[in-house]
Amino acid sequence: MSIREASGYATASDDDIDVTMFAGKGGVGKTTCAAATALRYASLGHETLVLSTDPTPSLSHIFELNGRQKPEKVDQGLYLAEIGLEEARQMWDEKFGREVYSVFSSFVSVSYPEFVDFISSILPGLRDEFMVDYIKELVRGGRYDRIVWDTAPLGQTLGLLQTPAMLSRHLKPAPRIYSRLKLGAETRRSVLDIVKGWEKLSREDMDFLRNVVRFALVTIPEALAVEQLDGIVGELGSLGFRIDRLVINNVIKEPSSGFLMTRAEQQRRYIEILREKYRHLPVTELPMFPREIKGMDRLRDISKGLFNGE
Numbered sequence: 321m322s323i324r325e326a327s328g329y330a331t332a333s334d335d336d337i338d339v340t341m342f343a344g345k346g347g348v349g350k351t352t353c354a355a356a357t358a359l360r361y362a363s364l365g366h367e368t369l370v371l372s373t374d375p376t377p378s379l380s381h382i383f384e385l386n387g388r389q390k391p392e393k394v395d396q397g398l399y400l401a402e403i404g405l406e407e408a409r410q411m412w413d414e415k416f417g418r419e420v421y422s423v424f425s426s427f428v429s430v431s432y433p434e435f436v437d438f439i440s441s442i443l444p445g446l447r448d449e450f451m452v453d454y455i456k457e458l459v460r461g462g463r464y465d466r467i468v469w470d471t472a473p474l475g476q477t478l479g480l481l482q483t484p485a486m487l488s489r490h491l492k493p494a495p496r497i498y499s500r501l502k503l504g505a506e507t508r509r510s511v512l513d514i515v516k517g518w519e520k521l522s523r524e525d526m527d528f529l530r531n532v533v534r535f536a537l538v539t540i541p542e543a544l545a546v547e548q549l550d551g552i553v554g555e556l557g558s559l560g561f562r563i564d565r566l567v568i569n570n571v572i573k574e575p576s577s578g579f580l581m582t583r584a585e586q587q588r589r590y591i592e593i594l595r596e597k598y599r600h601l602p603v604t605e606l607p608m609f610p611r612e613i614k615g616m617d618r619l620r621d622i623s624k625g626l627f628n629g630e
């Protein structure tokens with residue numbers, strides 16, 4: 321059975337939709353790898369969306385675009401979307417916020433902005449959950465064959481990924497609380513229905529993250545990055561998520577000076593540690609290029625590095 325059949329994400333196409341999330345600590349090259357991977361998929365003829373949920377996104381900068389319409393066409397078969405905090409908030413408002421407010425406002429006198437602040441404070445991460453939901457809907461929609469998901473650095477990403485499980489825990493006592501409130505039978509029913517809807521949503525989001533999304537980890541051969549990778553691998557594993565590959569970025573391949581040779585030597589030790597620790601994963605060493613990665617040509621070089629020079 322395919323991944324998609326197993327998770328019930330049927331789409332118009334026969335091929336599996338592939339969702340890859342790039343994760344790792346700050347500044348290691350997640351966005352660069354995500355952009356280069358998306359470029360590669362599009363060049364193979366897959367309709368590809370490269371999507372960022374980083375609150376301070378940099379994808380359009382790397383592709384040297386300045387418009388922000390969503391999704392924006394970058395190249396043949398390649399589309400880009402950036403969902404910042406404000407976009408996520410708006411989408412949450414549209415999909416859930418008003419519905420819940422309509423119930424709450426029938427027994428509490430509160431303005432809509434106050435209500436949103438209140439809900440966000442008792443259920444932190446609700447908007448993050450919406451991002452997972454949004455990507456899940458994109459997969460269901462079947463518009464794209466490949467979705468490459470670029471995320472914020474480590475800590476924020478883990479928060480995002482744990483949201484569905486956390487939301488489930490938050491919502492557990494809710495039916496008891498609401499059933500004790502002095503509400504009319506009808507209002508009580510609709511609050512409970514909405515809470516049940518949220519519980520179902522967080523279960524579905526967790527299933528989606530477990531069964532459909534594949535995680536690609538990016539790191540660099542330095543002490544702190546190696547150490548922090550342990551944390552992220554541990555957390556992803558404990559949530560039951562699948563790690564597909566490990567990219568070791570910024571590897572100095574042909575040191576041309578004493579200075580670079582010393583750095584390369586130091587890197588070698590960390591690369592050995594990483595290869596030993598993660599020997600069950602496909603590991604790719606991505607060379608450090610002399611210039612920052614910006615624009616199609618340099619992204620293609622990164623693509624070659626990520627996909628065996630093809």
Ligand SMILES: Nc1ncnc2c1ncn2[C@@H]1O[C@H](COP(=O)(O)OP(=O)(O)OP(=O)(O)O)[C@@H](O)[C@H]1O
Pocket residue numbers: 344345346347348349350351352353374378471472473569570571606607608609610611612613614
């Ligand atoms: N292999 C490489 N060779 C040279 N420069 C690189 C390489 N990979 C990434 N860079 C440069 O390093 C910087 C950081 O890369 P990138 O933005 O992809 O990291 P990130 O992990 O997405 O960062 P953040 O955590 O801030 O989102 C960029 O300026 C990029 O051009």
Ligand SMILES: [Mg+2]
Pocket residue numbers: 350351352374378470471472
């Ligand atoms: Mg980034």
